Amino acid sequence: MLVLRPVELADLPQLQRLARESLVGVTSLPDDYEQLHEKIRQSCASFEKNVQSPGQENYFFVLEDPAEQRLLGCSEILATAGFNEPFYSLRNRPFTSASRELNIEHGVPTLSLCQDLSGHTLLRGFHIDKSLERTPHSELLSRARLLFIAAHTQRFAAAVITEIVGYSNDEGHSPFWDAIGKHFFDLPYVEAERLCGLESRSFLAELMPHYPLYVPMLPQAAQDCIGQIHPDGQEAFDILEREGFETNSYVDLFDAGPTLFARTLTIRSIVQSTSGLVRPGTCIDARGHYLVSNDSLKNYRAIVAELDYTAGQPVILDAAMCSALKATEGSEIRLIPL
Known part of the structure; x- marks a missing residue:
């Protein structure tokens, strides 16, 4: 019988193994001993803390086979996105221009750097052993976080979001990153995501353009990435979509993967x-x-x-x-x- 439980410091070696196996783009699971040690320490402190309203807490869970003492997955809840540093996204909305003289009104889709999603609770760090994909244990790893929120609602925000990993090919190239981010950082997509896991996404985001990007001016391959899901991220998307999460007008600023959103008190596993x-x-x-x-x-x-x-x-x-x-x-x- 597999059990989901809070992470412990003794899990560090196995957690680093999971980090090495995780999908590129899951920046909340860095393959770095010191970073993972600090993440575990923060999680242990969060579970111990007396909380009456959401703050900087992160709750890290692992999926364990107790008989073999082996970790087979992990997932996480960040109580408040953007609590300690800005939480950046790209807002995908049209920009409308008009000319009364010519009687023309035209809307152009644009991407704008924003912090609109700060303050929401963030689900992140979902990773499961390939042998358990598309099984009830994938549901356990993802949805048990929602049962935890249901039991401790005062610790979480009124809305919950999650970022689904966007498209990159088998060689780790992201057409969206190549069209935008690579012009501001001389880094491949994989290295940029690695740095986000080790350091902070803010230091990269703050060097991104702060003016709107007109989508039709991007290469077609980059346009096609907007809102697209990496095949290995499809299961995480499907589970939460069945919970009532919906895509909105926001995408990840590095690979343009979709952001899912739900009001906390409408989520199936919380309400039902x-x-x-x-x-x-x-x-x-x-x-x-x-x-x-x-x-x-x-x-x-x-x-x-x-x-x-x-x-x-x-x-x-x-x-x-x-x-x-x-x-x-x-x-x-x-x-x-x-």
């Missing part, structure tokens, strides 16, 4: 998850697969379980499930069907 009390026992007639979590903070746990559950009745969990969730008889848990 239910709470129940644990009754240890044996599931005689398990009828469905569920995501199940406890409502703890630093001892948060979540699993995929096959249950016979009736709303309003105790939730029967076997001994392995109780152990994985750190639950005993009468413990309150949260669940939602897969």
Whole structure:
């Protein structure tokens, strides 16, 4: 049974292995010992902190096979994007020009550097072992973060966003970066993303043009990248789209991947998850697969379980499930069907 739990300092060596395997563009998972150590330290402090409103906290989760003591994935929640430094995006909206004399009005799509999305909660760092792609454990790794938000709403903003990795080819070239960013930094796309993970996206973003970029003036290959998803990022997109997230007018400033947005209290796993009390026992007639979590903070746990559950009745969990969730008889848990 795989378990999602908060990261610990002992996870550092395995987390660095996951970082080496992660998709180019997942800048929140840098392959750097010191950076990952600091990220883990900050996450541990966030889980310990008494929070009444969202701030600079980041909550880092890992997906573990306890039997083999092996990490198979990770994901993260940043309570407030742009809390410590600007959170830059590209706003994709038309610029309208008009001439009364000629009776002409014309709209041209433009990309403008902005900080509009600062203040929202940010989902990031999603990475799962290839053997688990398109399985219920991908749902667990992504959606258990939403169950955590549901249990601790005061720690998060009224809206949630996530950036989906945009298109780059097998050699790591991004046509969008080549058309724009490469003119301001003599860096390939892969190196720019690596620096963002190690340092900060702000120092690169602040050197990007602050005036609108007219989309029709870009090469066609770059235009085609706007809002396009890297094939390896499609699953992350699909899971959150089913949760009620939608694309909006913002894209990533390096690869033009789409940004997903949802109001916190409209997200499926937050609104439709239910709470129940644990009754240890044996599931005689398990009828469905569920995501199940406890409502703890630093001892948060979540699993995929096959249950016979009736709303309003105790939730029967076997001994392995109780152990994985750190639950005993009468413990309150949260669940939602897969």
